[in-house]
Amino acid sequence: MKTAIIELTVRNHPGVMSHITGLFSRRAYNLEGIFVNRLKNTEKSRMLLAVEENEKISQIIKQLEKLHDVLEVSLRHDEKEELIRKMDEFLT
Amino acid sequence: MEKKGAEIIIETLEKKGVRLVSGIPGGSNLPIYDALSKSRKITHILARHEQGAGFIAQGIARTTGKAGVCIATSGPGVTNLLTALADAKLDSIPMIAITGQVASSLLGTDAFQEVDTYGLSLPITKHNFFIKNADEIEKTLFEAFWIAESGRPGPVLIDIPKDVQNQIIDFISMEDESRFEPKEEWNEEDLKKTAEKINRAQKPVLYIGGGVLSAEASQEIQTLSEKNSIPVVSTLMGLGAISSDHPLFSGMIGMHGAPCVNMMMEEADLIIVTGARFDDRATGKVDAFCKKASVIHIDIDKAEIDKIRKTDLYLAGDLKKIIGKLIPMIESSKRENWIQETEKLKKEHPMPFPKKKYHPASLIQRIGRELPDDAIIITDVGQHQMWTAQHYPFQKPRSFLTSGGLGTMGFGLPAAIGAALANPDKKIILFTGDGSFLMNIQELAVVHEWNLNITIIILNNRQLGMVKQQQELFFAKNYFASQFHYTPDFDSIGKGFGIRSIRIENETEEAKYFDDMIESKTPFLVEWMTDPDENVFPIVPPGKSNIEMIQE
Ligand SMILES: Cc1ncc(C[n+]2csc(CCOP(=O)(O)OP(=O)(O)O)c2C)c(N)n1
Numbered sequence: 098m099k100t101a102i103i104e105l106t107v108r109n110h111p112g113v114m115s116h117i118t119g120l121f122s123r124r125a126y127n128l129e130g131i132f133v134n135r136l137k138n139t140e141k142s143r144m145l146l147a148v149e150e151n152e153k154i155s156q157i158i159k160q161l162e163k164l165h166d167v168l169e170v171s172l173r174h175d176e177k178e179e180l181i182r183k184m185d186e187f188l189t
Numbered sequence: 190m191e192k193k194g195a196e197i198i199i200e201t202l203e204k205k206g207v208r209l210v211s212g213i214p215g216g217s218n219l220p221i222y223d224a225l226s227k228s229r230k231i232t233h234i235l236a237r238h239e240q241g242a243g244f245i246a247q248g249i250a251r252t253t254g255k256a257g258v259c260i261a262t263s264g265p266g267v268t269n270l271l272t273a274l275a276d277a278k279l280d281s282i283p284m285i286a287i288t289g290q291v292a293s294s295l296l297g298t299d300a301f302q303e304v305d306t307y308g309l310s311l312p313i314t315k316h317n318f319f320i321k322n323a324d325e326i327e328k329t330l331f332e333a334f335w336i337a338e339s340g341r342p343g344p345v346l347i348d349i350p351k352d353v354q355n356q357i358i359d360f361i362s363m364e365d366e367s368r369f370e371p372k373e374e375w376n377e378e379d380l381k382k383t384a385e386k387i388n389r390a391q392k393p394v395l396y397i398g399g400g401v402l403s404a405e406a407s408q409e410i411q412t413l414s415e416k417n418s419i420p421v422v423s424t425l426m427g428l429g430a431i432s433s434d435h436p437l438f439s440g441m442i443g444m445h446g447a448p449c450v451n452m453m454m455e456e457a458d459l460i461i462v463t464g465a466r467f468d469d470r471a472t473g474k475v476d477a478f479c480k481k482a483s484v485i486h487i488d489i490d491k492a493e494i495d496k497i498r499k500t501d502l503y504l505a506g507d508l509k510k511i512i513g514k515l516i517p518m519i520e521s522s523k524r525e526n527w528i529q530e531t532e533k534l535k536k537e538h539p540m541p542f543p544k545k546k547y548h549p550a551s552l553i554q555r556i557g558r559e560l561p562d563d564a565i566i567i568t569d570v571g572q573h574q575m576w577t578a579q580h581y582p583f584q585k586p587r588s589f590l591t592s593g594g595l596g597t598m599g600f601g602l603p604a605a606i607g608a609a610l611a612n613p614d615k616k617i618i619l620f621t622g623d624g625s626f627l628m629n630i631q632e633l634a635v636v637h638e639w640n641l642n643i644t645i646i647i648l649n650n651r652q653l654g655m656v657k658q659q660q661e662l663f664f665a666k667n668y669f670a671s672q673f674h675y676t677p678d679f680d681s682i683g684k685g686f687g688i689r690s691i692r693i694e695n696e697t698e699e700a701k702y703f704d705d706m707i708e709s710k711t712p713f714l715v716e717w718m719t720d721p722d723e724n725v726f727p728i729v730p731p732g733k734s735n736i737e738m739i740q741e
Contacts, residue, residue, distance in 0.1 A: 155495070160492050162372075165315075165369075
């Protein structure tokens with residue numbers, strides 16, 4: 098399985114995680130990994146979502162873009178993948 | 190100036206031009222109701238069930254295009270409201286729900302009437318808010334209206350704890366600075382390509398949906414269709430966008446659509462999909478849908494593009510603007526061959542019409558021929574809904590309200606109330622079934638209270654007709670749980686609510702009351718007894734392609 102990383106910038110408030118994870122469960126997309134951190138001195142957070150690289154990805158991205166609390170969405174293919182891999186080692 | 194949170198809520202609603210709100214009070218929204226009682230601009234409609242309040246707000250929204258507003262209390266008030274929210278989400282109806290929540294100090298303690306309103310409403314709203322401090326109220330409400338009404342419309346819920354409603358702050362009102370426009374994705378080049386494709390096509394069809402109504406693009410669609418002679422077909426949600434008598438209008442597509450329309454789609458070499466989303470009830474088996482056609486999809490919601498059917502070209506953005514720009518780039522054409530072919534299909538495979546004169550379809554059509562064009566027609570869900578969609582001669586945008594996406598029985602009566610309240614000078618007709626009507630029958634009290642101009646026609650077949658029909662056709666007539674062993678006397682129930690009510694059992698009685706149904710200007714309930722053996726045809730069996738229609 099090839100993993101893709103979706104990077105999100107979101108408004109930071111208690112409900113935002115539910116909006117993101119709720120989207121994945123409701124639309125039956127699999128979420129392989131998730132990493133969230135508050136951006137220093139802002140009201141925003143950065144999220145990295147690891148998902149399977151398949152034909153559903155563009156639909157997932159479009160649905161994420163529609164969420165009011167999601168400010169930016171991009172698909173990454175770079176060192177952030179390395180981070181997820183490290184996390185994988187760390188957690189399993 | 191010092192103000193209470195609840196006062197700010199009401200003041201902001203007034204500022205947004207809200208004149209009607211529906212709802213039911215309870216422990217955790219009482220401060221809002223106290224402030225509401227002092228408003229001179231807003232009339233409150235006391236529903237008898239929160240689902241009713243939600244659908245009343247929808248009736249206002251569906252007829253005006255502006256967000257309908259409703260209020261509920263925490264706990265059961267909220268859970269009762271959920272169906273109306275989900276319904277608004279699936280049909281893209283702008284709506285604002287303001288819900289009271291238990292006091293902040295009690296949050297998360299399983300307090301009396303505490304439910305997770307935010308979590309419950311999250312997947313069935315366009316967006317939802319939880320307000321922590323009274324100084325967020327005005328800005329959040331401004332945002333909520335923008336979100337509900339802009340782009341692809343939808344319901345927005347705002348949950349406000351009781352202590353925040355009571356919180357007194359030093360309040361300075363701000364300008365409404367929220368501006369949310371969806372990111373559009375189209376350019377001149379796309380327009381040029383679209384125009385070329387349309388000009389080059391031999392057998393194009395314009396496939397329109399509810400988005401044409403929300404975008405108020407009916408005129409543009411009609412002009413485009415006329416200029417290039419493109420036949421128009423509509424989903425259930427798009428009905429009324431152009432007159433059903435228009436020579437280029439061919440009818441409804443899909444499961445209970447006109448045979449000629451489903452056949453036309455099979456023949457088309459290009460479909461221009463505007464404000465529609467390839468719902469399975471419209472497309473039938475997707476792989477077999479419009480197999481010969483290339484697809485141009487124009488929609489405000491980019492996520493609908495390529496979701497079900499891969500497009501050849503798309504323009505994500507405002508329909509009215511896009512079609513408006515497209516029109517001058519399209520050639521004038523008579524398309525004699527294609528129009529001849531579609532006319533032949535229309536003549537040879539029209540929507541079947543029952544032979545019996547005493548039949549719901551006949552009643553619906555005759556009422557439609559008598560009523561003014563701006564009458565508003567509402568249905569519940571079931572066979573009567575499909576007969577109305579098939580046979581009522583709709584003329585105007587927003588003249589047909591029906592629960593399309595969620596298919597909610599119980600939608601009809603409260604939606605009719607909302608429509609009547611927002612359109613006091615129009616005639617409102619509700620076609621409902623005896624099953625659906627029982628699901629929100631308590632709102633008859635509201636009809637009486639406000640003396641609304643609604644004629645309710647209950648097509649009483651003493652059963653869950655649409656379910657029975659499916660059991661007949663697809664479950665070897667194993668009728669189970671679809672026929673009522675007892676049906677109440679609706680005529681007496683109507684009278685019990687203080688509403689003029691009659692029962693009609695045959696043609697003679699119908700003739701006697703027909704003019705009354707058309708001319709009545711006050712609440713009027715008609716229990717119209719129908720033959721339980723009648724079915725809706727054509728029907729595309731679930732999972733089959735649209736050309737595999739069963740005709741009788
Ligand atoms: C709330 C709800 N529950 C169940 C259904 C499933 N359902 C679809 S049509 C139907 C029967 C509707 O009966 P009635 O209102 O009498 O209309 P008819 O089909 O007889 O015209 C049912 C139960 C539904 N659409 N909505």
